[in-house]
Amino acid sequence: MTRKISISDDALAIACGANKVAEAFRKLVPDAEIIRTSSWGMHWLEPLVEIDGQGFGPVSIRDVEAVISGTSDLSIGHIEEHPFLTKQNRLTFARAGKTQPLSLDDYEAMDGWMGYRAARKLGSDIIIEMILESGLRGRGGAGFPAGIKWRTVADTPGAQKYIVCNADEGDSGTFADRMLMEGDPYCLIEGMAIAGLAVGADKGFIYVRSEYPHAIAKLRTAIAHCANIVAPFDIEVRVGAGVYVCGEETSLLESLEGKRGEVRAKPPLPAIKGLFGRPTVVNNVLTLAAVPYILAHGARAYADYGMGRSRGTMPIQLAGNIKHGGLFETAFGISLGELVNDIGGGTASGKPIKAVQAGGPLGAYHPPAQFDLPFDYESFTKAGGLIGHGGIVVFDDSADMMAQARFAMEFCAAESCGKCTPCRLGSIRGLEIFDRMAKDADLKAKHRTDPVAALPQMHNAPKDRARTISSDLQLIRDLCDTMEYGSLCALGGFTPYPVMSAIKNWPEDFGG
Numbered sequence: 001m002t003r004k005i006s007i008s009d010d011a012l013a014i015a016c017g018a019n020k021v022a023e024a025f026r027k028l029v030p031d032a033e034i035i036r037t038s039s040w041g042m043h044w045l046e047p048l049v050e051i052d053g054q055g056f057g058p059v060s061i062r063d064v065e066a067v068i069s070g071t072s073d074l075s076i077g078h079i080e081e082h083p084f085l086t087k088q089n090r091l092t093f094a095r096a097g098k099t100q101p102l103s104l105d106d107y108e109a110m111d112g113w114m115g116y117r118a119a120r121k122l123g124s125d126i127i128i129e130m131i132l133e134s135g136l137r138g139r140g141g142a143g144f145p146a147g148i149k150w151r152t153v154a155d156t157p158g159a160q161k162y163i164v165c166n167a168d169e170g171d172s173g174t175f176a177d178r179m180l181m182e183g184d185p186y187c188l189i190e191g192m193a194i195a196g197l198a199v200g201a202d203k204g205f206i207y208v209r210s211e212y213p214h215a216i217a218k219l220r221t222a223i224a225h226c227a228n229i230v231a232p233f234d235i236e237v238r239v240g241a242g243v244y245v246c247g248e249e250t251s252l253l254e255s256l257e258g259k260r261g262e263v264r265a266k267p268p269l270p271a272i273k274g275l276f277g278r279p280t281v282v283n284n285v286l287t288l289a290a291v292p293y294i295l296a297h298g299a300r301a302y303a304d305y306g307m308g309r310s311r312g313t314m315p316i317q318l319a320g321n322i323k324h325g326g327l328f329e330t331a332f333g334i335s336l337g338e339l340v341n342d343i344g345g346g347t348a349s350g351k352p353i354k355a356v357q358a359g360g361p362l363g364a365y366h367p368p369a370q371f372d373l374p375f376d377y378e379s380f381t382k383a384g385g386l387i388g389h390g391g392i393v394v395f396d397d398s399a400d401m402m403a404q405a406r407f408a409m410e411f412c413a414a415e416s417c418g419k420c421t422p423c424r425l426g427s428i429r430g431l432e433i434f435d436r437m438a439k440d441a442d443l444k445a446k447h448r449t450d451p452v453a454a455l456p457q458m459h460n461a462p463k464d465r466a467r468t469i470s471s472d473l474q475l476i477r478d479l480c481d482t483m484e485y486g487s488l489c490a491l492g493g494f495t496p497y498p499v500m501s502a503i504k505n506w507p508e509d510f511g512g
Protein backbone atom coordinates (compact mmCIF):
# COMPACT_ATOMS: atom_id res chain seq x y z
CA MET A 1 0.00 0.00 0.00
CA THR A 2 1.27 3.48 -0.87
CA ARG A 3 2.32 5.39 2.20
CA LYS A 4 0.60 8.73 2.74
CA ILE A 5 2.74 11.49 4.20
CA SER A 6 0.92 14.72 5.05
CA ILE A 7 2.70 18.01 5.62
CA SER A 8 1.03 21.40 5.86
CA ASP A 9 1.59 24.06 3.22
CA ASP A 10 0.46 26.83 5.52
CA ALA A 11 2.76 29.89 5.42
CA LEU A 12 3.91 29.33 8.99
CA ALA A 13 4.79 25.69 8.29
CA ILE A 14 6.65 26.75 5.16
CA ALA A 15 8.53 29.40 7.16
CA CYS A 16 9.55 26.61 9.55
CA GLY A 17 10.89 24.50 6.65
CA ALA A 18 7.88 22.40 5.57
CA ASN A 19 8.74 22.59 1.83
CA LYS A 20 12.27 21.31 2.39
CA VAL A 21 11.01 18.54 4.66
CA ALA A 22 8.41 17.52 2.07
CA GLU A 23 11.12 17.39 -0.58
CA ALA A 24 13.34 15.26 1.66
CA PHE A 25 10.51 12.75 2.14
CA ARG A 26 9.88 12.75 -1.61
CA LYS A 27 13.51 11.83 -2.27
CA LEU A 28 13.77 9.24 0.49
CA VAL A 29 10.43 7.53 -0.18
CA PRO A 30 9.75 8.14 -3.90
CA ASP A 31 6.71 5.88 -3.99
CA ALA A 32 5.00 7.63 -1.06
CA GLU A 33 2.12 10.04 -1.67
CA ILE A 34 3.11 13.43 -0.28
CA ILE A 35 -0.03 15.38 0.60
CA ARG A 36 0.13 19.09 1.34
CA THR A 37 -2.66 19.84 3.76
CA SER A 38 -3.89 22.76 5.79
CA SER A 39 -2.43 23.32 9.26
CA TRP A 40 -3.58 21.74 12.51
CA GLY A 41 -2.66 25.00 14.22
CA MET A 42 -0.09 23.42 16.55
CA HIS A 43 2.58 25.86 15.57
CA TRP A 44 5.24 24.78 18.02
CA LEU A 45 5.28 21.39 16.27
CA GLU A 46 5.72 22.71 12.71
CA PRO A 47 6.81 21.27 10.39
CA LEU A 48 4.36 18.65 11.61
CA VAL A 49 4.37 15.43 9.61
CA GLU A 50 1.55 12.91 9.62
CA ILE A 51 2.09 9.36 8.49
CA ASP A 52 -0.97 7.10 8.69
CA GLY A 53 -2.48 9.26 11.42
CA GLN A 54 0.69 9.33 13.53
CA GLY A 55 2.23 12.73 14.07
CA PHE A 56 5.87 13.78 14.25
CA GLY A 57 7.10 17.26 14.98
CA PRO A 58 8.86 19.52 14.69
CA VAL A 59 10.59 17.62 11.87
CA SER A 60 13.71 18.98 10.19
CA ILE A 61 15.34 17.48 7.11
CA ARG A 62 17.84 15.77 9.41
CA ASP A 63 14.99 13.87 11.08
CA VAL A 64 13.38 12.51 7.93
CA GLU A 65 15.29 9.22 7.83
CA ALA A 66 14.60 8.45 11.50
CA VAL A 67 10.89 9.23 11.03
CA ILE A 68 10.67 6.81 8.11
CA SER A 69 12.70 4.07 9.83
CA GLY A 70 10.59 4.35 12.99
CA THR A 71 13.52 5.35 15.21
CA SER A 72 12.56 9.02 15.65
CA ASP A 73 11.76 10.34 19.11
CA LEU A 74 9.63 13.13 17.60
CA SER A 75 6.44 11.10 17.66
CA ILE A 76 3.46 12.81 19.24
CA GLY A 77 1.19 9.78 18.78
CA HIS A 78 -2.10 9.91 16.95
CA ILE A 79 -2.53 13.56 15.95
CA GLU A 80 -6.26 13.78 16.57
CA GLU A 81 -5.78 12.48 20.11
CA HIS A 82 -3.34 15.26 20.99
CA PRO A 83 -4.69 17.16 24.05
CA PHE A 84 -4.29 20.49 22.22
CA LEU A 85 -6.89 19.24 19.72
CA THR A 86 -9.15 17.14 21.95
CA LYS A 87 -9.80 20.14 24.21
CA GLN A 88 -11.14 22.23 21.31
CA ASN A 89 -14.58 22.74 19.80
CA ARG A 90 -13.67 23.05 16.15
CA LEU A 91 -16.63 24.38 14.20
CA THR A 92 -15.03 26.99 11.93
CA PHE A 93 -11.72 25.11 11.75
CA ALA A 94 -13.29 21.65 11.50
CA ARG A 95 -11.30 20.86 8.36
CA ALA A 96 -7.98 22.30 9.57
CA GLY A 97 -5.15 19.78 9.17
CA LYS A 98 -7.40 17.26 7.47
CA THR A 99 -7.98 18.55 3.95
CA GLN A 100 -6.00 19.83 1.02
CA PRO A 101 -6.89 23.51 0.81
CA LEU A 102 -7.78 23.57 -2.88
CA SER A 103 -9.34 20.13 -3.20
CA LEU A 104 -13.04 20.46 -3.96
CA ASP A 105 -13.43 16.72 -3.26
CA ASP A 106 -11.92 17.11 0.22
CA TYR A 107 -14.15 20.09 0.91
CA GLU A 108 -17.27 18.31 -0.24
CA ALA A 109 -16.37 15.20 1.79
CA MET A 110 -16.32 17.25 4.98
CA ASP A 111 -19.69 19.01 4.76
CA GLY A 112 -18.56 21.52 2.15
CA TRP A 113 -21.37 23.45 0.42
CA MET A 114 -23.93 21.85 2.76
CA GLY A 115 -24.76 25.26 4.25
CA TYR A 116 -24.91 26.93 0.86
CA ARG A 117 -27.29 24.31 -0.53
CA ALA A 118 -29.52 24.69 2.52
CA ALA A 119 -29.43 28.48 2.17
CA ARG A 120 -30.59 28.32 -1.44
CA LYS A 121 -33.67 26.43 -0.35
CA LEU A 122 -34.39 28.54 2.74
CA GLY A 123 -34.29 32.03 1.24
CA SER A 124 -33.29 35.40 2.62
CA ASP A 125 -35.60 35.79 5.65
CA ILE A 126 -34.89 32.38 7.15
CA ILE A 127 -31.13 32.68 6.57
CA ILE A 128 -31.06 35.99 8.43
CA GLU A 129 -33.26 34.57 11.21
CA MET A 130 -30.81 31.70 11.60
CA ILE A 131 -27.82 34.04 11.82
CA LEU A 132 -29.67 36.14 14.41
CA GLU A 133 -30.66 33.06 16.40
CA SER A 134 -27.13 31.66 16.31
CA GLY A 135 -25.96 34.77 18.19
CA LEU A 136 -23.04 35.18 15.77
CA ARG A 137 -21.23 38.46 16.41
CA GLY A 138 -18.56 40.09 14.27
CA ARG A 139 -15.28 38.31 15.02
CA GLY A 140 -13.18 41.21 13.79
CA GLY A 141 -13.21 43.18 17.01
CA ALA A 142 -16.37 45.15 17.62
CA GLY A 143 -18.57 42.09 18.23
CA PHE A 144 -21.63 43.60 16.50
CA PRO A 145 -24.38 41.01 15.82
CA ALA A 146 -23.92 39.79 12.24
CA GLY A 147 -27.64 39.12 11.74
CA ILE A 148 -28.59 42.74 12.51
CA LYS A 149 -26.09 43.98 9.94
CA TRP A 150 -27.42 41.53 7.35
CA ARG A 151 -31.03 42.47 8.13
CA THR A 152 -30.23 46.17 7.62
CA VAL A 153 -28.63 45.51 4.23
CA ALA A 154 -31.47 43.21 3.17
CA ASP A 155 -34.07 45.82 4.13
CA THR A 156 -32.29 48.73 2.42
CA PRO A 157 -33.42 49.23 -1.16
CA GLY A 158 -30.68 49.15 -3.78
CA ALA A 159 -30.18 47.70 -7.25
CA GLN A 160 -26.64 46.69 -6.33
CA LYS A 161 -25.48 45.42 -2.93
CA TYR A 162 -22.10 44.09 -1.85
CA ILE A 163 -20.52 41.60 0.50
CA VAL A 164 -17.11 42.81 1.61
CA CYS A 165 -14.83 40.49 3.51
CA ASN A 166 -12.40 42.28 5.77
CA ALA A 167 -9.25 40.17 5.56
CA ASP A 168 -6.96 42.97 6.67
CA GLU A 169 -5.86 41.00 9.73
CA GLY A 170 -3.47 43.39 11.44
CA ASP A 171 -3.57 42.69 15.18
CA SER A 172 -0.38 41.57 16.84
CA GLY A 173 -0.35 37.83 17.45
CA THR A 174 -3.26 37.06 15.12
CA PHE A 175 -3.20 34.64 12.23
CA ALA A 176 -6.61 32.91 12.21
CA ASP A 177 -7.82 34.75 9.10
CA ARG A 178 -4.64 33.87 7.26
CA MET A 179 -4.90 30.21 8.30
CA LEU A 180 -8.52 30.01 7.21
CA MET A 181 -7.87 31.67 3.83
CA GLU A 182 -4.84 29.50 3.15
CA GLY A 183 -6.18 26.29 4.61
CA ASP A 184 -9.90 26.35 3.87
CA PRO A 185 -10.62 29.06 1.26
CA TYR A 186 -13.88 27.45 0.08
CA CYS A 187 -15.30 27.89 3.57
CA LEU A 188 -14.91 31.67 3.33
CA ILE A 189 -16.29 31.70 -0.22
CA GLU A 190 -19.28 29.64 0.93
CA GLY A 191 -19.92 32.03 3.83
CA MET A 192 -19.81 35.01 1.48
CA ALA A 193 -22.13 33.35 -1.03
CA ILE A 194 -24.64 32.63 1.76
CA ALA A 195 -24.42 36.27 2.88
CA GLY A 196 -25.08 37.25 -0.74
CA LEU A 197 -28.22 35.09 -0.83
CA ALA A 198 -29.35 36.59 2.48
CA VAL A 199 -29.09 40.25 1.54
CA GLY A 200 -29.54 40.11 -2.24
CA ALA A 201 -25.93 40.78 -3.26
CA ASP A 202 -24.30 39.14 -6.27
CA LYS A 203 -20.87 40.70 -5.85
CA GLY A 204 -18.26 40.19 -3.17
CA PHE A 205 -14.81 41.55 -2.48
CA ILE A 206 -12.13 40.09 -0.22
CA TYR A 207 -9.77 42.81 0.97
CA VAL A 208 -6.51 41.08 1.95
CA ARG A 209 -3.34 42.69 3.17
CA SER A 210 -0.33 42.37 0.88
CA GLU A 211 1.67 40.59 3.59
CA TYR A 212 -0.41 37.48 2.91
CA PRO A 213 0.80 36.33 -0.54
CA HIS A 214 0.02 32.65 0.12
CA ALA A 215 -3.54 33.48 1.14
CA ILE A 216 -4.01 35.72 -1.89
CA ALA A 217 -2.83 33.00 -4.28
CA LYS A 218 -4.99 30.33 -2.64
CA LEU A 219 -8.08 32.53 -2.67
CA ARG A 220 -7.70 33.43 -6.33
CA THR A 221 -7.31 29.80 -7.35
CA ALA A 222 -10.18 28.68 -5.12
CA ILE A 223 -12.50 31.37 -6.51
CA ALA A 224 -11.74 30.20 -10.05
CA HIS A 225 -12.31 26.54 -9.11
CA CYS A 226 -15.74 27.05 -7.57
CA ALA A 227 -17.09 29.93 -9.67
CA ASN A 228 -19.79 27.72 -11.19
CA ILE A 229 -20.90 26.45 -7.77
CA VAL A 230 -21.63 29.88 -6.29
CA ALA A 231 -22.69 31.60 -9.56
CA PRO A 232 -24.12 34.15 -10.13
CA PHE A 233 -22.34 35.31 -6.95
CA ASP A 234 -18.96 36.62 -8.02
CA ILE A 235 -15.94 37.40 -5.83
CA GLU A 236 -12.84 39.50 -6.42
CA VAL A 237 -9.71 39.59 -4.29
CA ARG A 238 -8.31 43.06 -3.68
CA VAL A 239 -4.90 43.54 -2.11
CA GLY A 240 -4.41 46.28 0.48
CA ALA A 241 -1.07 47.81 1.33
CA GLY A 242 -1.09 46.57 4.92
CA VAL A 243 -2.28 49.69 6.71
CA TYR A 244 -3.66 48.99 10.18
CA VAL A 245 -6.49 51.50 9.97
CA CYS A 246 -7.75 49.88 6.75
CA GLY A 247 -9.06 47.14 9.05
CA GLU A 248 -11.65 49.71 10.18
CA GLU A 249 -14.65 49.07 7.95
CA THR A 250 -15.18 52.56 6.54
CA SER A 251 -11.48 53.09 5.92
CA LEU A 252 -11.39 49.72 4.17
CA LEU A 253 -14.25 50.80 1.93
CA GLU A 254 -12.41 54.01 1.03
CA SER A 255 -9.35 51.95 0.13
CA LEU A 256 -11.48 49.53 -1.93
CA GLU A 257 -12.82 52.51 -3.84
CA GLY A 258 -9.25 53.43 -4.72
CA LYS A 259 -8.97 56.30 -2.29
CA ARG A 260 -6.68 57.00 0.67
CA GLY A 261 -7.59 54.69 3.55
CA GLU A 262 -9.18 57.30 5.77
CA VAL A 263 -11.97 56.67 8.27
CA ARG A 264 -15.45 57.91 7.29
CA ALA A 265 -17.71 59.53 9.84
CA LYS A 266 -20.76 57.38 10.71
CA PRO A 267 -23.68 57.66 9.99
CA PRO A 268 -24.42 56.71 7.31
CA LEU A 269 -23.64 53.12 8.22
CA PRO A 270 -21.97 51.01 5.52
CA ALA A 271 -25.00 48.71 5.73
CA ILE A 272 -27.01 51.58 4.25
CA LYS A 273 -24.40 53.48 2.26
CA GLY A 274 -21.27 51.40 1.92
CA LEU A 275 -19.07 50.50 -1.04
CA PHE A 276 -19.63 52.98 -3.88
CA GLY A 277 -22.55 54.30 -1.84
CA ARG A 278 -24.45 50.97 -1.99
CA PRO A 279 -25.80 48.84 0.89
CA THR A 280 -22.87 46.70 1.98
CA VAL A 281 -22.22 43.90 4.45
CA VAL A 282 -18.70 44.23 5.87
CA ASN A 283 -17.74 41.19 7.92
CA ASN A 284 -14.36 39.77 8.71
CA VAL A 285 -13.05 36.35 7.64
CA LEU A 286 -13.92 34.46 10.83
CA THR A 287 -17.46 35.84 10.89
CA LEU A 288 -18.19 34.77 7.34
CA ALA A 289 -16.40 31.44 7.79
CA ALA A 290 -18.67 30.61 10.76
CA VAL A 291 -21.76 30.96 8.56
CA PRO A 292 -21.62 27.64 6.59
CA TYR A 293 -21.65 25.66 9.87
CA ILE A 294 -24.72 27.56 11.10
CA LEU A 295 -26.64 26.93 7.89
CA ALA A 296 -25.55 23.30 7.68
CA HIS A 297 -26.12 22.32 11.31
CA GLY A 298 -28.68 24.82 12.55
CA ALA A 299 -28.58 28.00 14.59
CA ARG A 300 -29.06 26.13 17.88
CA ALA A 301 -26.13 23.82 17.22
CA TYR A 302 -23.93 26.91 17.07
CA ALA A 303 -25.61 28.90 19.85
CA ASP A 304 -25.33 25.94 22.23
CA TYR A 305 -21.66 26.82 22.60
CA GLY A 306 -20.59 29.86 24.56
CA MET A 307 -21.78 31.92 27.51
CA GLY A 308 -24.05 34.93 28.00
CA ARG A 309 -24.30 37.00 24.85
CA SER A 310 -21.10 35.49 23.47
CA ARG A 311 -22.42 32.52 21.55
CA GLY A 312 -20.60 29.93 19.52
CA THR A 313 -16.86 29.45 19.32
CA MET A 314 -13.85 31.69 18.92
CA PRO A 315 -10.66 30.67 17.14
CA ILE A 316 -8.18 31.98 19.72
CA GLN A 317 -4.63 32.64 18.66
CA LEU A 318 -1.92 32.00 21.25
CA ALA A 319 1.27 33.90 20.53
CA GLY A 320 4.18 35.81 21.97
CA ASN A 321 6.35 34.24 24.65
CA ILE A 322 4.28 31.04 24.91
CA LYS A 323 5.37 27.41 24.90
CA HIS A 324 2.54 25.99 22.81
CA GLY A 325 1.60 28.75 20.42
CA GLY A 326 -1.07 28.17 17.81
CA LEU A 327 -4.73 28.25 16.99
CA PHE A 328 -7.18 27.01 19.60
CA GLU A 329 -10.88 27.13 18.71
CA THR A 330 -13.15 26.86 21.70
CA ALA A 331 -16.51 27.94 23.05
CA PHE A 332 -16.58 31.36 24.73
CA GLY A 333 -16.19 31.15 28.48
CA ILE A 334 -12.83 29.45 28.93
CA SER A 335 -10.70 31.41 31.41
CA LEU A 336 -7.68 33.46 30.37
CA GLY A 337 -5.47 31.51 32.78
CA GLU A 338 -6.61 28.18 31.36
CA LEU A 339 -5.75 29.41 27.89
CA VAL A 340 -2.24 30.60 28.61
CA ASN A 341 -1.21 28.10 31.28
CA ASP A 342 -3.07 24.83 30.65
CA ILE A 343 -3.40 25.08 26.87
CA GLY A 344 -0.43 27.30 26.05
CA GLY A 345 1.90 25.68 28.60
CA GLY A 346 3.07 29.00 30.08
CA THR A 347 5.99 30.97 28.69
CA ALA A 348 8.45 29.62 26.13
CA SER A 349 11.27 31.11 28.20
CA GLY A 350 10.15 29.17 31.28
CA LYS A 351 9.99 32.40 33.29
CA PRO A 352 6.81 33.48 35.09
CA ILE A 353 4.13 35.24 33.05
CA LYS A 354 4.05 38.95 33.71
CA ALA A 355 1.35 40.13 31.32
CA VAL A 356 -1.03 38.95 28.66
CA GLN A 357 -2.26 41.31 25.99
CA ALA A 358 -5.60 40.32 24.50
CA GLY A 359 -7.29 41.97 21.53
CA GLY A 360 -4.31 43.17 19.51
CA PRO A 361 -2.09 46.22 19.93
CA LEU A 362 -5.04 48.22 21.27
CA GLY A 363 -6.08 45.61 23.82
CA ALA A 364 -5.39 45.85 27.54
CA TYR A 365 -2.53 44.11 29.35
CA HIS A 366 -3.83 41.66 31.93
CA PRO A 367 -1.77 40.51 34.95
CA PRO A 368 -1.95 36.92 36.28
CA ALA A 369 -4.30 38.25 38.99
CA GLN A 370 -6.94 38.49 36.23
CA PHE A 371 -6.50 34.95 34.95
CA ASP A 372 -9.98 33.97 36.16
CA LEU A 373 -11.44 36.26 33.51
CA PRO A 374 -13.75 34.28 31.19
CA PHE A 375 -12.93 34.76 27.52
CA ASP A 376 -16.07 36.48 26.30
CA TYR A 377 -16.98 39.93 25.00
CA GLU A 378 -18.75 41.25 28.10
CA SER A 379 -16.26 40.00 30.71
CA PHE A 380 -13.34 41.60 28.91
CA THR A 381 -15.21 44.87 28.41
CA LYS A 382 -16.02 44.91 32.13
CA ALA A 383 -12.34 44.36 32.91
CA GLY A 384 -11.37 47.37 30.76
CA GLY A 385 -10.14 45.27 27.85
CA LEU A 386 -11.27 43.64 24.63
CA ILE A 387 -11.06 40.27 23.00
CA GLY A 388 -10.88 41.87 19.54
CA HIS A 389 -9.91 39.30 16.95
CA GLY A 390 -9.03 36.66 19.53
CA GLY A 391 -5.29 37.23 19.68
CA ILE A 392 -3.46 36.60 22.94
CA VAL A 393 0.17 37.69 23.32
CA VAL A 394 2.10 36.50 26.37
CA PHE A 395 5.01 38.33 28.06
CA ASP A 396 7.32 36.93 30.72
CA ASP A 397 8.64 38.83 33.74
CA SER A 398 11.42 40.49 31.72
CA ALA A 399 8.85 42.72 29.95
CA ASP A 400 9.13 46.44 30.61
CA MET A 401 5.57 47.69 30.79
CA MET A 402 6.52 51.35 30.35
CA ALA A 403 8.16 50.35 27.05
CA GLN A 404 4.96 48.49 26.13
CA ALA A 405 2.82 51.52 26.98
CA ARG A 406 5.13 53.69 24.92
CA PHE A 407 4.82 51.20 22.05
CA ALA A 408 1.04 51.64 22.05
CA MET A 409 1.48 55.39 21.51
CA GLU A 410 4.17 54.80 18.89
CA PHE A 411 1.91 52.35 17.05
CA CYS A 412 -0.99 54.80 17.10
CA ALA A 413 1.23 57.63 15.84
CA ALA A 414 2.54 55.45 12.99
CA GLU A 415 -0.85 54.09 11.94
CA SER A 416 -3.10 57.13 12.52
CA CYS A 417 -4.99 58.14 9.39
CA GLY A 418 -4.67 61.73 10.56
CA LYS A 419 -8.33 62.65 10.36
CA CYS A 420 -8.84 63.60 13.99
CA THR A 421 -6.63 65.54 16.41
CA PRO A 422 -6.80 63.40 19.57
CA CYS A 423 -5.32 60.46 17.67
CA ARG A 424 -3.01 62.27 15.24
CA LEU A 425 -1.41 64.64 17.75
CA GLY A 426 -2.30 62.95 21.02
CA SER A 427 -0.22 59.89 20.19
CA ILE A 428 2.83 62.05 19.36
CA ARG A 429 2.47 63.97 22.64
CA GLY A 430 2.09 60.65 24.46
CA LEU A 431 5.31 59.37 22.92
CA GLU A 432 7.16 62.52 24.00
CA ILE A 433 5.93 62.21 27.57
CA PHE A 434 6.99 58.55 27.76
CA ASP A 435 10.44 59.37 26.40
CA ARG A 436 10.83 62.11 29.01
CA MET A 437 9.67 59.76 31.77
CA ALA A 438 12.14 57.09 30.65
CA LYS A 439 14.98 59.61 30.85
CA ASP A 440 13.86 60.75 34.31
CA ALA A 441 13.56 57.17 35.50
CA ASP A 442 17.07 56.36 34.21
CA LEU A 443 18.48 59.37 35.96
CA LYS A 444 16.71 58.50 39.19
CA ALA A 445 18.02 54.95 39.07
CA LYS A 446 21.55 56.19 38.36
CA HIS A 447 21.31 58.62 41.23
CA ARG A 448 20.28 55.84 43.58
CA THR A 449 23.19 53.57 42.60
CA ASP A 450 25.94 56.18 41.94
CA PRO A 451 24.93 59.66 43.12
CA VAL A 452 28.30 61.24 42.32
CA ALA A 453 28.37 60.05 38.69
CA ALA A 454 24.75 61.19 38.22
CA LEU A 455 25.41 64.71 39.49
CA PRO A 456 26.46 66.34 36.17
CA GLN A 457 23.37 64.97 34.43
CA MET A 458 21.15 66.07 37.33
CA HIS A 459 22.66 69.50 37.02
CA ASN A 460 21.95 69.64 33.29
CA ALA A 461 18.42 68.28 33.61
CA PRO A 462 15.57 70.55 32.45
CA LYS A 463 14.83 73.28 34.91
CA ASP A 464 11.05 72.72 35.11
CA ARG A 465 11.41 71.45 38.66
CA ALA A 466 7.66 71.28 39.16
CA ARG A 467 7.48 68.41 36.69
CA THR A 468 7.83 64.98 38.17
CA ILE A 469 7.09 61.45 37.01
CA SER A 470 3.78 61.53 38.84
CA SER A 471 2.73 64.75 37.13
CA ASP A 472 3.71 63.18 33.79
CA LEU A 473 1.57 60.18 34.62
CA GLN A 474 -1.33 62.52 35.29
CA LEU A 475 -0.70 64.14 31.91
CA ILE A 476 -0.83 60.70 30.29
CA ARG A 477 -4.11 59.95 32.07
CA ASP A 478 -5.64 63.22 30.81
CA LEU A 479 -4.34 62.59 27.32
CA CYS A 480 -5.77 59.05 27.31
CA ASP A 481 -9.10 60.42 28.43
CA THR A 482 -9.12 62.85 25.50
CA MET A 483 -8.08 60.14 23.04
CA GLU A 484 -10.63 57.63 24.29
CA TYR A 485 -13.60 59.98 24.17
CA GLY A 486 -12.54 62.37 21.40
CA SER A 487 -11.24 60.05 18.67
CA LEU A 488 -13.32 59.22 15.65
CA CYS A 489 -12.45 55.51 15.49
CA ALA A 490 -11.06 52.66 17.56
CA LEU A 491 -7.40 53.31 16.70
CA GLY A 492 -7.22 56.51 18.71
CA GLY A 493 -10.10 55.49 20.97
CA PHE A 494 -8.58 52.20 22.17
CA THR A 495 -4.91 53.17 22.37
CA PRO A 496 -5.53 54.20 26.01
CA TYR A 497 -6.42 50.57 26.86
CA PRO A 498 -2.88 49.15 26.75
CA VAL A 499 -1.44 52.37 28.17
CA MET A 500 -3.76 52.71 31.15
CA SER A 501 -3.79 48.99 31.96
CA ALA A 502 0.02 48.99 32.05
CA ILE A 503 0.10 52.03 34.36
CA LYS A 504 -2.59 50.57 36.60
CA ASN A 505 -1.22 47.05 36.94
CA TRP A 506 2.55 47.66 36.91
CA PRO A 507 3.09 51.10 38.51
CA GLU A 508 6.59 50.00 39.54
CA ASP A 509 7.66 49.96 35.86
CA PHE A 510 6.92 53.66 35.46
CA GLY A 511 9.93 54.95 37.38
CA GLY A 512 8.00 56.34 40.36
Ligand code: SF4
Nearest residue numbers: 417419420423489492
Ligand atom coordinates in the same frame (compact mmCIF):
# COMPACT_ATOMS: atom_id res chain seq x y z
S1 SF4 B 1 -8.86 57.89 15.56
FE1 SF4 B 1 -6.96 58.01 14.34
S2 SF4 B 1 -7.24 56.51 12.74
FE2 SF4 B 1 -9.26 56.89 13.63
S3 SF4 B 1 -10.15 58.54 12.39
FE3 SF4 B 1 -9.08 59.54 14.06
S4 SF4 B 1 -7.03 59.95 13.22
FE4 SF4 B 1 -7.97 58.43 11.90
